[in-house]
Amino acid sequence: MTEAQPTGVIDFNCDMGESFGAYEMKLDKEIIKYVSSINIATGFHAGDPNWMRASVELAAAHGVAVGAHPAYPDLAGFGRRAMSLNPSEVKNAVAYQVGALSAFTGRGGLQHVKPHGAMYNRAVVDAEEAGAIIDAVHEFDPSLIHVVLAGSKWEELALGAGVRVAREAYSDRAITPEGTLVPRSEPGAVIHDPDEVVARVVKIATQGKVTAVNGDEIPFVADTICLHGDNPGAVEIAIKVRQALDAEGVEVKPMSEIVA
Amino acid sequence: MTEAQPTGVIDFNCDMGESFGAYEMKLDKEIIKYVSSINIATGFHAGDPNWMRASVELAAAHGVAVGAHPAYPDLAGFGRRAMSLNPSEVKNAVAYQVGALSAFTGRGGLQHVKPHGAMYNRAVVDAEEAGAIIDAVHEFDPSLIHVVLAGSKWEELALGAGVRVAREAYSDRAITPEGTLVPRSEPGAVIHDPDEVVARVVKIATQGKVTAVNGDEIPFVADTICLHGDNPGAVEIAIKVRQALDAEGVEVKPMSEIVA
Amino acid sequence: MTEAQPTGVIDFNCDMGESFGAYEMKLDKEIIKYVSSINIATGFHAGDPNWMRASVELAAAHGVAVGAHPAYPDLAGFGRRAMSLNPSEVKNAVAYQVGALSAFTGRGGLQHVKPHGAMYNRAVVDAEEAGAIIDAVHEFDPSLIHVVLAGSKWEELALGAGVRVAREAYSDRAITPEGTLVPRSEPGAVIHDPDEVVARVVKIATQGKVTAVNGDEIPFVADTICLHGDNPGAVEIAIKVRQALDAEGVEVKPMSEIVA
């Protein structure tokens, strides 16, 4: 189902613009130095028109590509709470938010769409919702890249729909022998050792492989890797990962230069 | 300052899509029969992604042109309360909302932008805010039409900026000898007699003139006339106005076919 | 687990104050004539401070008892969408809303609390959420009545907690032989025939019994019956039910005069 990407090149993406009104996420200006794509919050879980413009300008100043980061309408819960929107509500909510961000990037200024939090998590397991998101993004602009979880049914659905797809891996999440995420409820689901995180990213980017929880080395294709940007430790890891990739000669580029 | 429009042709616009979630504005399906352009609420004072799509579809079914109706972020006050956003906040709020609606109309599907309620009222008297709105709309798409109050400084500003302008008249508001609105606080500001309302619309559309409060007949150029759509009486007036214009041979067309 | 209530007396409750800003639910003034208790929306799914005061005044004018109708924070979805708040979030959301309404009823002016929509539906099946609601209400004022679905685990929990409980029945919902609601997904779950609705209410109020879906007549104890108030047909049913109960000599009273 998955095609190999050209190893030796990878995108780093990070959620950004999650400030709101008087609440500023101050690490944005730091973490942006280490990524090639950012996902800008679009007002439903975080972000507002003023921060959206500021984030687009920050991206331009750093030569970083911009995507939309739509979410459920849940500011109080930061979009992290499951919410039973039906597929047409999801489709319309995504369209609204992507359109809103496009006012700040201008025509052609949007590279991708990556759903946030609970909407992302449900797309991984719920084909109807995944389909609604794919519809909304494709309807808005067929050239936009759909960021999906590598190894998920959602990836399959998007590839099957013939849209542009960027397969995303998480640098700090354990993988089953089948190539899917180990659920957070299981021990060892999250990898805390920075050196191991770095080693895993390097292996994905250089060999297209990952060490699964049972110790098997399995093929694992990812176009973009998600870096967290919400704590100082995250910045440290970002720096280490970039240094390790430089040492290996891996190029870091926006996903639009990687996926077909 | 104003150029004559070709009399014998006029646009009718109406606010629409002001439903929200479970709250439905049921007259939309009635009033749309009598207008040529609608202003769709974009989620800040009313409207939501689902109603926006429904309203765009309703407009398509009736061959009516679509514009955005951005507002201050005041759902509880229906956007009618003055709110001291600074110019850059206004610009960004307008951009966000216009962009959001464009996701439902598709590229090129938007005809115009008309601010709502308190934002409109302030644009009439506050050049900074008017300028912020003009900037936002022009930045989004230079071909969009800016709806402004006929006879206002805002009209002057927009014409001076070289953007496409549709001058709006209110069918039920008295006009000073200088061609501006009689403030609502003064007696006679609102015209309640349906026959007089109809007669005034006909005179604007056929002669480009209006009878001012002092009885003088003055030149008054309007490209579009605002019909209210929020009460059953409004529908009655809409029907009468359309019949009277038909009898006079006035064509009713979307503003994009009227303004340069 | 359930104690018999004195038959021959029943409370009618209805959701009310679900207007919001410019959106008015116009049937409130009609349906209030036929109920003894109302559940006032508290701003999270509907309602706002102005409508809350107006609804409290309407209740006073009609001698109707007032309760709070807290919900998930989902204005766009009218509180009908499931939302994964954790128990402490539920507890705090209920406390906030009950406290807010108490500002308009004054000390001692609140009779009961009945959760709305998706929050109510989850309390029926999720003991943790039901417990959080019971905690919040009891903490606010131990004399408040907890409205719970008759025949549910939630009823058991509330009775076990030693709080004041009003068991609620729905006039138009079929009941299993075990005394619980037939799920909406099953055929026959909702009773549409007004005469049958009336007959069922009369049997509950006079005999403490209901005819289950299998035809068995089973004991069914309810202190309060929910009337819908959101469509003209609902008003018709309310009138018929009241007439039938009058004819049978059943007294309609606020739940505080019925439950211990």
Add this chain to the structure above:
Amino acid sequence: MTEAQPTGVIDFNCDMGESFGAYEMKLDKEIIKYVSSINIATGFHAGDPNWMRASVELAAAHGVAVGAHPAYPDLAGFGRRAMSLNPSEVKNAVAYQVGALSAFTGRGGLQHVKPHGAMYNRAVVDAEEAGAIIDAVHEFDPSLIHVVLAGSKWEELALGAGVRVAREAYSDRAITPEGTLVPRSEPGAVIHDPDEVVARVVKIATQGKVTAVNGDEIPFVADTICLHGDNPGAVEIAIKVRQALDAEGVEVKPMSEIVA
């Protein structure tokens, strides 16, 4: 118009609980060590049910008195933007928010009400709004203390209404010879030198006097002094002020132990 307070005793108040969802104001736990009263945000400009409970618990742990900090409904603008609510809207908004907070403090757990931001600023200059706030607070509980700006018409109104009043001074704002605030638009309106700030607070607390902008020493009676808590420098000033007052033998107590 003003009565002298017993000098040698003063209250320090600080805005608190202005976190919202995932956005945490981390200095709350620091600044609370130096104040005797806190104003807890109530969800309209900041704060939410979960942070409200946490802030009430924080206050209890530090033996600090709690008040409500109601605001205009403007989360995106942090309640700092003027907004034309009419007096009955203001009254109802204040009632709603005070009631909501009372659910977390319990009966009798509320000491005072201090409006936030734009609502406070308008109460200083608009007697109708000031009256609406006084009405709302008094209606909720006649024993609550009304925090008002020292030297304002609002103070006069509140004293005239016979309610409990705490006159508030700002530690870093210049005062006219008439005892009112120098508008922020004038040079020297804000005092930046920490030592001068400290000296002014000491003079108010020990002598009931202030040095006006023209150099005159004038009587200036304040029951409570507002400390900012939103930046690290604010904590430094709080510490210095407390040390200086200790050295002068001034007692710092909640306003309920100071005002009649």
